[in-house]
Amino acid sequence: MPNKLYSIAKLGMSTRTVELETDVTSGLHVFSIVGLPDKAVEESKERISSALKNNGFKPPRAFNKRVIINLAPADIKKEGGLYDLGMALGFLIDSQQIEPVFDLSKTLVVGEVGLNGIIRSVRGVILYAIHGAENGFENIIVPAGNKQEAELIKDINVIAPDNIGELVAFLEKRGEIKDKKPIGKKAASVKTQHDFSLIQGQENAKCALEVAVAGGHNILFHGPPGSGKSMLAKTATTIMPTLSYEEALEVTKIESVCGNVSTQNPLAENRPFRSPHHASSESAIIGGGSTLNPGEITRAHRGILFLDEFPEFHRDILESLRQPMENGSITVARAKGTVNYPSKFMLIAAANPCPCGYFGDPKRECNCTTASVIKYQRKLSGPIADRIDMHISVPRQHFKKISSEDLAESSQSIRKRVEKARFIQQNRFKNDPIHTNSEMGIKEIKKYCAIDANLKNFIGLAIEKYKLSARAYHSILKVARTVADLANSESIQRPHIAQTLQYIKRDMEII
Ligand SMILES: [Zn+2]
Structure with a gap:
């Protein structure tokens, strides 16, 4: 009689239940798997057969029977290795080699098997555990190496064997799954070496970064x-606010899809910092490629995307940042399908004055042509640069300042102010679909950034003097709102605007 087990398919970050139907009937010897891509079928057959043989079971080929395994629905993309364990179990049950007492009808099974029967870790386990909990499954069987990750989800019972023999003994109630010490990848959260107390000078830039x-x-x-x-x-x-539990889960899900979760401390502790090189491909930065993987902008979700030498990035790549910067997510479409990834990051860009870096330097000569300097700087007025509210000059530091032994204000102390300002914003936007001042549209700016005629006039004069664009007016109000929040002021006052004017982009400021 055919039996049915359950597993999962994943496309991007979304998941669907997959049914594994195994049927062992009399007839000419056949071992066939349907519903998997061709190459994956052959590889799975080999792994399952060797794993069973090496664990004292009869593999499909040892039976003079028809063994058909069907993965349904057939129309969704499935990655081969994930289903090895479920297919092996289904075959063992239907060929009457094992008799599970454990109820598998509300259990998800995921795991790749090695030739010796070891169950190998897979990517995306946290997504599978969430899927199981949300779809009425009571248990999930995952590889031992993914145990801690699956256990982050409380509403599902996690069974994490490290080999087929141990799992079978457990299902037949002949043995327990031993608790193993997590091995493998160490915690990814090595305490950061960076701290604002170690950066001497650059007071203006540090203050701007805090804002x-x-x-x-x-x-x-x-x-x-x-x-x-x-x-x-x-x-x-x-100095960013500590990750909330929900945010940490979001980051962990992305890292899990990338196969980069720590075995021991799977939950993300730090906000991500991603710094792709300007020569990186579009699929590496935006996402996609043959496997539709998340790109750097998704791995920077809830953290920082740093684009050093910003004008050197290809125009098409900068252009494709527009959607994620506006929506906080990216749609990646390829022949294999369309996936949607979260990508809510804060962008920090950096630019030199020219390709060689020494344009305008009093001590070193710039060897760029005038045309290349202009071309380089023009990239700073493209559509993406226009979406960057704050443009800050970072001059070279005087040696005396760099060599000073005094410690500057610590990151922890700055972070406290940032968290207070975020708390104010949280209250302000509790009935709006946004969370921070930077996300305000015209409607919210009108509502929360009201200023009197005098201040309007003050901004108007600055716009004229520095030849700012119309977009700059709204940028000034949004940033001034944050400066006022950091000062715990309900209304935007003149000093807040004066401070903000130092942070606003001025055309051709470098030349
Ligand atoms: Zn130069």
Whole structure:
């Protein structure tokens, strides 16, 4: 009689239940798997046969019978290895080699088997556990290496054997699954070496970064090489609010899909910081490729995406940042299907004054042509640069400042102010679909950034003086709202706007 077990298919971050039907009947010897791509079928057959043989069971070929395994529905993409364990179990049951006492009708089974019967870890387990809990499954069988990850989800019972023999003994109630010490990948959360107390000088840039992080504003640093732009960017995560549990789960899900979750401490502890090189491919940054994997912008979700040498990135790549910057998610469409990934990141960009980096430097000569300098700087006025509210100059530091032994204010102390400002925003937007000042549209700006005629006039004069665009007016109000929040002021006052004017993009400011 055919039996049915349950497993899962994943496309991007979405999951669907897959039924594994096994049928062993008399007839000419056949071992066939339907519902998997061709190459994966052959590989799975080999792994399952060897694993069973090496664990004292008869593999499908040892029976003079028809063995058909069907993975349904057939129309969804399935990755081969994930179903090995479910198919092996289904075959053992239907060929009457085992008699489980354990009820498998409300159990999901995922895991790849090795030739010796060891059950190998798979990617995406946290998504499978969530899927199981949300779809009425009571248990999930996962590889031992994925135990801690699956156990992050409380509403489903996790069974995590490390080999087929141990699992069969458990299902027949002849043995227990032994609790193993997690081995393998160490915790990814090595405490960061970066701290604002270690950055000497750059007071203006640090202050601007605090404002940017507090309001979730994108920020661009420009200045000569070696002025500390990268260091500032790397340190930004240390002043961001601590991840909430929901956010940590979101980050963990993405890392799980990428196969990058720590075995011991699977839950993400730190906000991500991703810094792709400007020569990276579009699929590496945006996502996609042959496997529809998440890109850097998704791995930066809830953290920071740092684009160093911003003008060197290909125009098409910068252009494709538009959708994620507006919606907080990215749709990746390829021949294999369409997937949607979260990508809510704060963008930090950095730019040199010119391709060689020394344009305008009093001590070193720039060897770029005028045309290449103009071309480089023009990239700073593209549509993406226009979506960066804050443009900050980071000059090279005087040696005396760098060599000072005094510690500057710590990240922890700055983070407290940022968290307070975020709390104010949380209350402000409790009935709106947004969370931070940077996300305000015209409607919210009108509602929450009301200023009197005098202040309007003050901004108007600045716009004229610095030849700012119309878009700049709204940027000024959004950033000024954050400056006011950091000062715990209900209304936006003149000093808040004066401070903000130092942070606003001015055309051709480098030349
Ligand atoms: Zn140059």
